[in-house]
Amino acid sequence: FELIKALKIQMDVSIAECLYTGIVSDTGSFRFPSTTAKTLRIAAELLETGLDFSRIQRILFGTSEFKRIKLLGRALMTMESHLDGFVSTMNLVASDFNTLSISDRDSGDIVNYGLEPPEADVSVLFKEAEGFFRVSVRTKSVIDASALCGKFDGGGHVRAAGCNIKSDSLEEAKRAVLDEIERMRAV
Template identity: 60%
Template sequence: MGLVDIARLISEKDNIAVVTHVAPDGDAVGCTLAMVEGLRSFGKKAVVISRDRAPDNLTFLNLYEEYTGTSPKIPKESGLLIALDCGNLDRLSLDLDSVGTVPVINIDHHLSNDMYGVENHVDTKASATAEIVYRLLKLMGVTITKGIAESLYAGIVADCGSFSFESTTGETHIIAKELMETGIDFSMIHRVLFKTRDFARLKLMGKGLQSLEERMDGFVTFMYLNAEDFNSLSISDRDSGDIVNYGLESKTCDVSVLLKEAEGFYRVSIRTKSLLDARAICEAFGGGGHVRAAGGNIKAVDVEDAKRQILAIIERMLPDGRSD
């Protein structure tokens, strides 16, 4: 369904709930808060639905205080649920039983989207769902205030790696330009998202880098964080996604893998440079994501078993049969 039709459906509802995926990242939070603020400016009663808290590096965003992680149920008066940046129904950060008969509009940019809404708009060419939300709000006639612009800009730069990922397009830059013209402090947003970390996270990064190793003649790098690494620093294993990017800085590396110990499985984050599709690697063990950034959970008896499984997937995808 096109955005014009979605804008029409939204105009027919007065009470609207907005949700995104579990463990929300910058794009998820940014587009959700921008959508809620935009809907309210349009005269709608809009609420954030989430069982997860927003990352604490996004406290500068308008309405951040509403992203508490304590509102997993859709209010009974809601006539519409807008699901943003989430590829399938099971990953929505809410109590699924509360959806009931509420119609779901699914807006996303992931190629692996299940089209689970009664109406779906999935634009895989968008660098971030925040791009799509920007276009939708403009279609609705919403004035893009400085507050809305900050949320959208944060969402875009978070998901396109500060304009460094291949998903970045000319339109990404055009939208960024228009958002900057509202007077946002774009330099602060980049600094907070990419150059500022809590001391505990810096220590965690050090632990990850200490575990760095090469496989397949340097084509693949692995990092590993165990439960004690997180416990000793009193930090969640969700607060470590960007560590995987450092493995990709090796000259010979095309695939960087971060493994994090969980209960009975390992969380996997994968980044790739150019030859292999990170999403395809992760889909092989039930995960998903983007071409250059993806993740998922893998069942393994120990961390070496997890590495062997991932290496076997990578080797199958390489035409030249490269191996250790």
Template identity: 70%
Template sequence: MILRDIAKKILEFNKIAVVAHASPDGDAVGSTLGLTLGLRSIGKDVDVLSKEPGPEVLSYLPLYAEYGELNTLKEDRTLLLCLDCGNKDRLSMERDGFSEIFKINLDHHVSNEMYGDLNYVDSKSASTAEIVYELLEELGVPVTEAMAECLYTGIVMDTGSFRFPSTTSKTLRITSKLLETGVNFSKIQRMLFATSPFKQVKLLGRALMTLESHFEGRVSMMNLEANDFNVLSISDRDTGDIVNYGLEPKEAEVSILFKEAEGFFRVSVRTKEYLDASALCAVFGGGGHVRAAGCNIEAEDLMHAKIRMLDEIERMMTS
């Protein structure tokens, strides 16, 4: 399925809902709001669905207040656009009406399960925001500064401000087009990468105090306990880029952050060159990108969760 055909199909609908994955990140929120703005500009009636608000750091985005306000499909919706989510079970919405509605799945994760009635999955795109930009072009929507602010946010978050190897020449061409709208990219960079709430800085300190290395420094591990989040009154999903700090040692190839939840651990994984983070997380039912992925691990305690992860890493390193 080519993007032009996706665009033609979307134009057949007027009552639309847009949803992305649970635990929304910059690409999920930016893509959702950018596409919503674009569709509304051509007269479409669009709802934003999410069970939770976007990260507070993204509150500068237009339509941010709508993210997390509605999580159930209205009876009059006839099209559901699913963004940046490889697994339908991770879509951040209630399931009433989900089976019946026509679904279009737009994503860039190689692990996508192709659950839509129509699917467009481009794993060569560094972000879903890139795909949304191309879709808006196919729809004939002029990209405004407000749309560009959303899409630029999605791109810089998923590329680590163009540091990750997923960044391509196409990524930079699209970014150039977004900058031509007059979007204040320096403000966005400052908000995303040089500004953090005090409690998030404190959380980083707690995580770094647990930093340990394995396999002669090739694997870094950190953890956060449930009490860390309770004491600081911060969400266990609001850990920002803490996991990336584990890759700073020269010898580190893999960084893993464990976050204690009820009966399991949320796990974030980042890698440099040799290990596929998505393949590693897929062993535990998760997924994502080659260099950034996540999963949940059920274990009786942190030690057993670490052992399971280390055993799998060792198997992958020696196979």
């Protein structure tokens, strides 16, 4: 946006749609803490070009392939509440991906559903792989997702991070993460 302005390029609808799509995606539709007043001012200026923001929202957040919805359903069926509702966990096993002919990459946003209960501050999605679990973490405010995943040689951002936990047992992997969350919460 700033480069386009600096180069004095005419901001047309096509350019505005691309920039707006990136901003809406990166800010989770302006829900993430990274959203600033500057972000909103830029978005407002992009809207003034006449772009169809509702179409962009619908494409980004309102449409999913049938098999992705089925995968979400499988994950939601496994949702559990821990530590008096502070943590939600879900899991997907290899057969979930194989049966639906879907990639692990298509499960990225599922972890966000665990933050919907008002008392939940942490959501963890465990995805079975060969000899380990891919772990996706999202948090609201208390726990630093990057610090949590860093304990398992992973990383990411304060509110969204991931790691791999070497384990053949879901319960063992889950216990390791829950123990670390409990330790971090007590500090």
